[in-house]
Amino acid sequence: MAIVRELFSEPNDLLICDAIVAEALSGGADDEITGIAALIHALEYVSTHPDAAAWAGASRRRLRQTSPRRLGDAIIAGVAWFNDATVVTRNPEDFEVQGVRVLGYE
Numbered sequence: 525m526a527i528v529r530e531l532f533s534e535p536n537d538l539l540i541c542d543a544i545v546a547e548a549l550s551g552g553a554d555d556e557i558t559g560i561a562a563l564i565h566a567l568e569y570v571s572t573h574p575d576a577a578a579w580a581g582a583s584r585r586r587l588r589q590t591s592p593r594r595l596g597d598a599i600i601a602g603v604a605w606f607n608d609a610t611v612v613t614r615n616p617e618d619f620e621v622q623g624v625r626v627l628g629y630e
Contacts (some may be wrong), residue, residue, distance in 0.1 A: 527629040539609055540567040543599040575607055576606035583622045591621050
């Protein structure tokens with residue numbers, strides 16, 4: 525993927541959290557999982573800090589009526605908020621509505 529090459533070619537802190545690992549490894553063929561697992565191991569793992577989890581809960585509560593958030597997306601956004609990071613995703617609207625920085629790709 526071009527976005528992966530671009531991100532690794534620049535001096536970025538590339539983070540991954542528990543919600544992303546669980547989501548990324550929950551589907552796909554075996555050969556896809558092997559590639560995904562290799563990418564996961566190349567990133568810096570950060571755990572979900574309690575403040576990030578509380579932020580995620582507040583985000584879900586705030587958006588419940590207008591734009592319900594899946595728990596995983598809320599946790600990912602909370603981790604991004606806590607670490608002042610940008611979410612890289614094919615679904616930017618899922619995170620933009622939560623108020624975190626997003627880099628969308630196709």
